Amino acid sequence: MTTTDSKSNAVARALSPAQIGGRRQTGVTLETRHLSRKVGPRAVVDDVSVQVFAGEILAIVGPSGAGKSSFLRLLNRLDEPTSGAILLKSEDYRSIAPQDLRRRVGMVMQTAHLFPGTVSSNIAFGPRQRGEVLTTERIESLLNRVGLPEFAERDVGYLSGGEAQRVALSRALANAPEVLLADEPTSALDEHSVRAIEELILGIVQERQMTCVIVTHNRAQALRLAGRTMVMEAGRLVAIGPTREVLHDS
Amino acid sequence: MIAELGNNIGSDVLLGLAQAIGAIALCAAVVLLCRLHAVRVEREAAVSLARGLVQMVLVGVILALLLHGNLLIGALILFMMTIAAAFTASRRLKGVDGALLLCFWSIAAGAGAIIAAMLATASLRPEISMLVPVGSMIIANAMNSCAQAIERFRAEILSHVGQIEAKLSLGAEPRVSVAPCLRSAVYASLLPRFDMMKSLGLVWIPGVMAGMVVSGTSPVYAGIYQFIIVAMILAASGITGLVATLLVQSRVFSPAAQLTLRPAEAEVSSRARSGALTSKH
Numbered sequence: 331m332t333t334t335d336s337k338s339n340a341v342a343r344a345l346s347p348a349q350i351g352g353r354r355q356t357g358v359t360l361e362t363r364h365l366s367r368k369v370g371p372r373a374v375v376d377d378v379s380v381q382v383f384a385g386e387i388l389a390i391v392g393p394s395g396a397g398k399s400s401f402l403r404l405l406n407r408l409d410e411p412t413s414g415a416i417l418l419k420s421e422d423y424r425s426i427a428p429q430d431l432r433r434r435v436g437m438v439m440q441t442a443h444l445f446p447g448t449v450s451s452n453i454a455f456g457p458r459q460r461g462e463v464l465t466t467e468r469i470e471s472l473l474n475r476v477g478l479p480e481f482a483e484r485d486v487g488y489l490s491g492g493e494a495q496r497v498a499l500s501r502a503l504a505n506a507p508e509v510l511l512a513d514e515p516t517s518a519l520d521e522h523s524v525r526a527i528e529e530l531i532l533g534i535v536q537e538r539q540m541t542c543v544i545v546t547h548n549r550a551q552a553l554r555l556a557g558r559t560m561v562m563e564a565g566r567l568v569a570i571g572p573t574r575e576v577l578h579d580s
Numbered sequence: 581m582i583a584e585l586g587n588n589i590g591s592d593v594l595l596g597l598a599q600a601i602g603a604i605a606l607c608a609a610v611v612l613l614c615r616l617h618a619v620r621v622e623r624e625a626a627v628s629l630a631r632g633l634v635q636m637v638l639v640g641v642i643l644a645l646l647l648h649g650n651l652l653i654g655a656l657i658l659f660m661m662t663i664a665a666a667f668t669a670s671r672r673l674k675g676v677d678g679a680l681l682l683c684f685w686s687i688a689a690g691a692g693a694i695i696a697a698m699l700a701t702a703s704l705r706p707e708i709s710m711l712v713p714v715g716s717m718i719i720a721n722a723m724n725s726c727a728q729a730i731e732r733f734r735a736e737i738l739s740h741v742g743q744i745e746a747k748l749s750l751g752a753e754p755r756v757s758v759a760p761c762l763r764s765a766v767y768a769s770l771l772p773r774f775d776m777m778k779s780l781g782l783v784w785i786p787g788v789m790a791g792m793v794v795s796g797t798s799p800v801y802a803g804i805y806q807f808i809i810v811a812m813i814l815a816a817s818g819i820t821g822l823v824a825t826l827l828v829q830s831r832v833f834s835p836a837a838q839l840t841l842r843p844a845e846a847e848v849s850s851r852a853r854s855g856a857l858t859s860k861h
Binding site: 406407408409410424428429430432433436437439441443445455456459460498501502505 | 742
């Protein structure tokens with residue numbers, strides 16, 4: 331594990347890619363360099379430099395108000411940094427059209443925020459923005475993958491919390507993102523649904539060789555899901571490394 | 581002109597003042613009735629009645645002078661009315677940069693387009709005595725529509741931040757992400773105008789028709805003309821509401837398609853938008 335010294339402005343890169351999470355890593359997918367965001371006088375994200383490797387799940391933990399969700403929002407470019415840079419496969423975020431970037435870096439939020447209508451209309455939303463029409467088979471396939479077969483024509487108003495979050499996950503996956511950001515996706519769910527969503531995320535990341543960054547307040551969840559974990563406090567990155575070591579030490 | 585005005589004052593004002601005294605006496609009786617029930621409104625009633633009378637006499641004098649002016653003065657009056665309307669409507673837009681100008685353009689677009697269309701189709705005579713009263717009605721309704729549309733649009737956005745950002749995070753354009761809010765806002769701003777149209781002649785007989793009938797115009801023509809005025813008010817309100825929401829929409833997103841109007845950050849949206857990183861898109 332590495333405890334970062336922000337004054338040195340060194341990129342927090344605790345281990346070589348080959349060591350991370352016991353899984354072979356192929357390169358840096360996402361990188362932040364001295365990333366900061368101020369809201370008024372307060373720095374909600376403060377000089378965070380981190381690399382996320384292809385195919386890994388990186389968990390972000392920390393107390394409430396530590397800047398975890400704010401950091402994730404910057405990665406989806408829902409907010410603008412005050413200073414610093416974000417790179418997606420070495421390409422500066424600012425040189426990618428926001429809509430393209432958000433397709434490539436998908437996000438599942440704490441609340442599903444499904445749009446009024448049917449499950450299938452929700453899943454087809456992302457591709458439709460680019461003029462693509464998802465076939466019924468493709469929608470069924472995505473729903474099968476998240477364990478909701480024959481849900482396509484259901485009204486989203488009648489879904490349970492767990493079902494809604496699965497739909498939100500398949501809606502993000504319909505865009506075929508390279509990176510999946512998940513902001514406490516299970517915080518409002520019962521234990522059974524939590525495990526089901528965790529298994530889904532693990533399975534999908536492995537199948538698609540996706541990169542995943544997940545914010546969680548649940549250390550056990552970080553242990554179950556993430557090869558590496560970063561700890562944030564008061565907007566700063568205070569530690570990063572293999573999950574067991576980071577959580578054992580902090 | 582002044583001599584003519586003096587004659588008018590001489591013949592009509594005494595009658596008007598006598599009628600006003602009668603109206604004030606009736607109000608005073610109501611104030612006494614209230615006092616019997618321990619409701620003390622003497623001071624309020626005296627101040628409001630005095631102000632109302634003085635203001636209306638002054639407006640009457642100004643209008644009497646202006647009605648003899650040329651069309652340019654009429655256009656200037658409508659312009660000043662549009663600015664005043666923009667000031668009033670912009671009070672609903674605290675926290676949005678350039679609110680006054682936004683409201684001005686919205687009201688000017690709606691009222692201006694409709695007044696121009698009415699003049700072009702001869703449904704509004706190019707006389708100051710017609711232009712100012714009809715124009716002011718259209719501007720006043722455009723102002724209400726502007727304020728209602730903006731207020732509803734802001735409220736809709738603030739109560740649907742999660743859904744809007746969910747759409748953005750899936751790659752939607754800002755206009756797509758707030759489309760339901762825009763529809764709801766424009767519809768809400770038009771509802772009072774639709775109700776006005778539906779109740780025309782049933783619940784109320786508007787002033788223009790009443791005035792035309794009193795001045796000897798055929799009641800049927802007066803009714804049709806009143807319909808035209810209300811229809812034009814509806815059209816002006818629609819244009820104003822739409823332009824206002826579209827202009828607000830363009831101001832609540834950053835150049836990088838980020839929603840800057842959020843409950844926690846509404847007050848600092850301007851500062852957040854002007855962050856060090858400048859979008860290349």
